[in-house]
Amino acid sequence: MVEQLEPLVVIAGPTGSGKSHLALSLAEDFVGEIVNCDSVQVYRHLDIGTAKLPTAARRGIPHHLMDIIDPDAIFTAGDYARAARNTLREISGRGRLPIVVGGTGFYLRALLHGLFEGPIRDNALRAKLADRKTPLHRILKRLDPAAAARIHANDTQKLIRAIEVCLVTRRPMTSLHREGSTPLSGYSAVLIGLDPPRDLLYRRLNERCAEMFAGGLVNEVEAILAMPFSQDAKALESIGYRQAVGVLAGQMSVEEAIENTQQSTRQYAKRQLTWFRREAGVHWIPGFGDAAETYHAAKELVQSAFSRAR
């Protein structure tokens, strides 16, 4: 007896590829609800710089996991996966089609494939590690040689996590990895990847960044800084936001901020592409999400997946 699988649509792709637009159209066609999978759109008050779809433009389609935490909160891939899985169940429970939309590959992987059973962050331990004189890579080599072989000596962030896992669990992280993770179950997912021509994408990103600043990004940041949140809010280190902070601090002109944001955004889009290209089972569509051909191709994919699942 084969278990009945719930349908699930995932739209991935680089920033600015038109994921939100496509998601909206598909949600209307298939009675869907949208689940955000973007690590910055989860933050409240960060609207302009994240290109968050304004409520008025959502055409009445419910959007989940957007605006769920304050700018100074830490939200990890694990947090995301848990929240998203709950949301998915809820949507499916009401007979609607969940459509996961996002550019954060790591979050998507955590949702779909799960993470290993590791400990959560231990900030005190991390602070202690940062003070150690011994090179982190050497420490990890002693605790977990296999992990040390995989993580580059310069990759401090990943070295710290690996050491943290070893110290907290008193086991090498590699052996925990071997025990596997819990993938999302009960769903049959169609993965759609948006891959518009690079030059057109970059052009669109450049325009969008300039529009963000013209549209009040600096004011948005100023307002956030005036709120009772920690001034070193992690969310404000995101692309566009850190530049806006720089403008307010008098460290750069608006022109420089725009240019810098455009460049960072392009590089980010490139990294997203690298991540998603590696993801298995993605149906790539070589255009923007708001193009008619893309929409038709995507609709067809979803339709055929439906008939298979039912």
Place this chain on the structure above:
RNA sequence: GGACGGGUGGGUGAGUGGUUAAAGCCAACAGACUGUAAAUCUGUCCCUCCUUGCGAGGUACGAAGGUUCGAAUCCUUCCCCGUCCA
């Protein structure tokens, strides 16, 4: 017209006779990624060829000559740029 300073690979900028096809940084391109992921990190980066090697050859430091076994580095002339004096 005169006096200095300077012209280096896509950008910036080291390099002042020989392991220099030329540091570093940036950009670009490619890649990695198991709880900070819009983060963090890695590789490639003049051209051609192959037996893909700390391989072979060809070009290259404004231009043209020259000195030298050997020059981005020294000399000469020319061109261009900057600052100052007329």
